Amino acid sequence: MMAGKKNDKKAHEKFLWKRENGYHGLTQSEQKKITAYCRDYLEFLGVSKTEREAHDRARQMALDAGFRDMDDVAAEAGALKPGDKVFRSCRGKTLLLAHIGVEPLEQGMGIVGGHIDAPRLDNKPSPLYEDDEMVWLDTHYYGGVRNYHWVAMPLAIHGVFMKEDGSKITVSIGEKETDPVFVISDLLPHLAKDQAKKTLAEGISGEGLNVLLGSQPIADKDVKQGVKANILTLLNQEYGIVEEDFVSAELEIVPAGKPRDVGFDRSLMLGYGHDDRICSYAGLKALLDMKKTPAKTAVVLLCDKEEIGSVGATGMQSTFFENTVAELLARTAGYSGIALRRSLERSRMLSADVCAAHDPNYGDVSSPNGNMPKINHGVSLTKYTGSRGKSGASDASAEFMAEIRRLFTGAGVVWQVGELGKVDQGGGGTIAIFLAKYGMDVLDCGVPLLSMHAPWEVAAKLDTYMMYKGYKAFLSR
Secondary structure: OHHHHHHHHHHHHOOOOOOOOOOOOOOHHHHHHHHHHHHHHHHHHHOOOOHHHHHHHHHHHHHHOOOEEHHHOOOOOOOOOOOOEEEEEEOOOEEEEEEOOOOOHHHOEEEEEEEOOOOEEEEEEEEEEEEOOEEEEEEEEEOOOOHHHHOOOOEEEEEEEEOOOOOEEEEEEOOOOOOOOEEOOOOOHHHOOOHHHOOHHHHOOHHHOOEEEEOOOOOOOOOOOHHHHHHHHHHHHHHOOOHHHHHHEEEEEEEOOOOEEEOOOOOEEEEOOHHHHHHHHHHHHHHHOOOOOOOOEEEEEEEOOHHHOOOOOOOOOOOHHHHHHHHHHHHOOOOOHHHHHHHHHOOEEEEOOOEEOOOHHHHHHOOOOOOOOOOOOOEEEEOOOEEOOOEOOOOOOHHHHHHHHHHHHHOOOOEEEOOOOOOOOOEEOOOHHHHHOOOOEEEEEEOEEEOOOOOOEEEEHHHHHHHHHHHHHHHOO
8 A cells, every 4th residue: 555655656746847947957068058158148248238239239240140131132022032031120229130931921930029228328318417516417217227226336328429410429438448437426324314214216316317427627717617618528529529419319328347147156147238138139149040941931020119118110019020021021922911911910929038037035026836937947938928917918829838838848948937926016018019919929938037127137047048049949940
């Protein structure tokens, strides 16, 4: 009887889902691949502090891999054939890349779509002002930032000035060791009695996120606002700009410094903009590394404006994606309205965006019972996002979940499932809903992060590599 019970217990164990740390059973060969992949990713992240910079770097990587700009391809049927590789840009901020497959485009595409914008501070249209003999840059935060994160830390300024004559001046200040950095001042604890009574959200106001640019006045003491005059003189000497040029400038204030390994074992990565360049890079690299022509056309989308609702001409709610698919049809079998609708509806997409990892420091907000993604447990499949009753979610079908399970398991991808915290605790969204509107199957699939939306976020190298491996298997079908 005792032996029978023991055997019954062993038999029962095979029905349980064992969710283990991905390092258990990891081969030395795969560990080397993880290290190499993440080294290249961190190099990309360190030079891609804005969506413009990420776009330009991705575009160059595509050119180096043999992709052509669609503007250089004839707009007629038959101009593109299976195996051809092309990309199309939208205003230097959004990029679509496609590897033309064997099947007609009308039969659908395999799509991986992420975003390359990130939470930050932007300049206001008239941002430069002097107050008490110090010059400040007035900012407006972009995306879901927590204001207190941004004070008393070194900041860099990246972006462009578009001059009235149409010329563009690109700036990146604060990244080189010889560069100055910038800072938002904080209140010393000795005088913070009243501030300390406020909530985290109230302690540092959005209007208080003013960046300190300098304090030295011009030599002529009779000049009013001498410090501002000095700063403008320096800017004119270096970049040829005047104060009015700030009106047509896009300057992004971001954390200064390079991404770094975290931990004695170097198993984690600290960086600005993991959300969502970590997923976008994985999709890009997966497409560029494909050796064979896929059955279905493989597409990677690198989008702008996700952090503020995917709005505007470069956001996922624009017609850029739909228009580009129409252009692809025109250059393959030929365009028709019904062919476009069929292509979109028959496509499948992995919405490549990060998710929140379980953090034992804040475990009280984690979804219980194994429903919170964990560090080193692989890429996370998020069936739905949204908030409070799945509002704003694109709830993936059981059929598509099963398809991706089967695909990832067969490709040796370490994967897990999860959702964004406890029910009623909060929530969020991705670009998934904007692709699902075409009737295609869409599933959120990305890396769990610690400190998401902070200036410096943390990701696990194992999860990052498994995401790339999963995207590559999906696009290569």
